[in-house]
Amino acid sequence: MKLSINLNKIALLRNARGENYPNLELYANKAIDLGVDGLTLHPRPDHRHATSNDVINLAQIAKNRSVEFNIEGNPFSKPNNSFQGFYELVKIITPDQITLVPDNVDQITSDHGWSSGDHDIDLKNIIMKLRDVSNKSQISLFIDNLNGIEYAYEMGVDLIEIHTGEFSKGIEKNDMSVLTNIQNMINLANELGLKINAGHDLNLDNLKYLVDMGNINEVSIGHAIIVDSLNFGFETTIKKYLDIIRN
Numbered sequence: 359m360k361l362s363i364n365l366n367k368i369a370l371l372r373n374a375r376g377e378n379y380p381n382l383e384l385y386a387n388k389a390i391d392l393g394v395d396g397l398t399l400h401p402r403p404d405h406r407h408a409t410s411n412d413v414i415n416l417a418q419i420a421k422n423r424s425v426e427f428n429i430e431g432n433p434f435s436k437p438n439n440s441f442q443g444f445y446e447l448v449k450i451i452t453p454d455q456i457t458l459v460p461d462n463v464d465q466i467t468s469d470h471g472w473s474s475g476d477h478d479i480d481l482k483n484i485i486m487k488l489r490d491v492s493n494k495s496q497i498s499l500f501i502d503n504l505n506g507i508e509y510a511y512e513m514g515v516d517l518i519e520i521h522t523g524e525f526s527k528g529i530e531k532n533d534m535s536v537l538t539n540i541q542n543m544i545n546l547a548n549e550l551g552l553k554i555n556a557g558h559d560l561n562l563d564n565l566k567y568l569v570d571m572g573n574i575n576e577v578s579i580g581h582a583i584i585v586d587s588l589n590f591g592f593e594t595t596i597k598k599y600l601d602i603i604r605n
Contacts, residue, residue, distance in 0.1 A: 359568075359569060359574050359575070359576065359577060359603050359604075360395035360396060360426075360575065360576040360577075360603075361394050361395055361396070361576070361577060361579065361599055361600060361603055362394065362395060362396035362397065362398045362426060362428050362576055362577070362578045362579075363389045363394045363396070363397060363398065363578075363579065363580065363583060363596070364398040364399070364400065364430075364557075364578050364579065364580025364581075364583075365382060365385060365386060365389075365397060365398070365399060365408070365416070365580065366399060366400055366407040366408050366580055367407065367580055367581055367584040368380055368382055368385050368584065369382055369399075369407040369408045369409070369412055370406065370407035371584075373405075373406070373407060382408075382412055382415075382416065383415060383416070383419060385592070386416050386419050386420075387419065387423070388592065388593070389596060390419075390420075390423050390425055392593060392596040392597065392600070393596070393600055394425065394596065394600070395425060395426060395576070396420065396425050396426030396427065396428055396454070396455075396576070397416050397419070397420050397425065397426070397427050397428070398427075398428040398429075398430060398457075398578045398580065399412060399413050399416055399428075399429060399430070400429075400430035400431055400459070401413050401429070401431055401441065401444075401447065402431070402435075402441075402461075403435050403436075403438045403441045404441070405440060405441055409440070409441075410440065410441055410442040410447060413429060413447050413451060414447070414450060414451055417429070417451035417453055418451075420454070426454040426455060427451065427453045427454050427455070428453060428454065428455040428456075428457055428578065429444075429447060429448060429451065429453045429455070429456055429457070430457040430458075430459055430500075430578075431444045431457075431458070431459060431461075432444060432458070432459055432460060432461050432462075433445065433458045433481070433484045433485075433488065434477075434480070434484065445484065445487060445488065445491070448488055448491060448492050448495070449491040449492065452491070452492040452494065452495065453492065453495055454494075454495060454496065455495060455496045455497075455498060455517075456488055456492070456495050456496070456497045456498065457498040457499075457500060457519055457555070457578075458472070458481075458485075458497065458498065458499050458500065458515075459500040460472050460500065470502060470521065471499070471500050471501035471502035471503065471506045471521050472499050472500060472501055472506055472509055472510070472513075473505060473506060473509060474505075474509055481513060482513055482514070485497060485513060485514060485515065496516040496517055496553070497515045497516050497517070498515060498516065498517035498518060498519050498553075498555060499513060499515050499517075499518055499519070500518075500519045500521055501518050501519070501520060501521065501543075502520070502521035502523075502524070503543070504542060504543060504546055506518070507543055507546045507547050507550065507552065508546070508550075510552060511550045511552060515552070516552070516553060517552060517553040517554065517555055517575070518543075518547055518552050518553075518554055518555065519555040519556060519557055519578070520540065520543055520544075520554065520555070520556040520557075521557075521558050522540070522556050522557060522558045522559060522560055522564075522568070523558045523559050524536060524539070525537075525539070525540055525559075525564070525567075525568075526558070526559035526560060526561070526564050527559070529563065529564040529567060530563075530564070537567060537571070540556075540568070540571065541571060544571060544573050544574070548573060553575045554573060554574050554575055555574065555575055555576045555577065555578065556568055556574050556576075556577050556578075557577055557578035557579065559581075559582070560577055560579045560582060561579075561582035561586070562582070562586060562598055562599065562602065565577065565579075565599065565602050565603070566602055569602060569603060577603070579599065583595055583596070583599065586598070
């Protein structure tokens with residue numbers, strides 16, 4: 359299992375003062391120094407945390423330092439003022455991974471996965487366009503149930519990212535039935551030949567359950583890492599997450 363750190367919350371903290379402090383590039387390099395496998399950013403059209411320039415800068419850092427860069431976002435997000443547009447950013451940076459998320463502009467965080475709807479043809483078309491401009495990228499769909507996995511297969515993507523929000527709530531309540539739900543999704547994805555990522559609300563308490571299941575390619579974690587850094591410091595926190603993943 360690999361760890362990709364989502365640095366959106368550091369960008370959010372920086373934006374609160376309108377200055378370059380904390381410096382996003384500094385923390386990206388620190389995370390790589392500490393051993394993370396990749397960097398993730400999820401730019402939104404309002405630039406409330408990661409900006410288009412952040413995406414371009416961190417993608418270059420990832421390339422220079424031979425780690426993965428994963429851009430997350432709604433593939434239908436168009437250029438808007440200083441936001442360069444999701445497709446346009448992919449064309450500029452040609453990332454290692456593209457994670458497509460069905461979030462709305464005003465969502466606080468991604469809260470659901472893809473399902474079939476009026477967007478089916480448009481989604482398949484944008485996936486083809488993304489492959490044309492970044493043909494070495496692995497494309498992933500954010501999903502939250504078995505139907506979502508079948509949908510991802512129909513859309514012709516390479517990976518799924520399992521939305522682990524309900525899983526995380528279940529572990530917090532000691533409801534271990536959520537493990538069966540995740541295992542069923544892993545099993546179906548394996549049957550369909552899809553690689554598996556996971557992300558959302560993962561933390562030091564619940565991550566070990568995913569590690570024990572196996573067959574998960576990568577986890578993307580951001581919010582909890584930054585919160586834990588308030589208690590333990592950034593360096594110690596990264597080491598704690600890597601210890602769970604690799605031991």
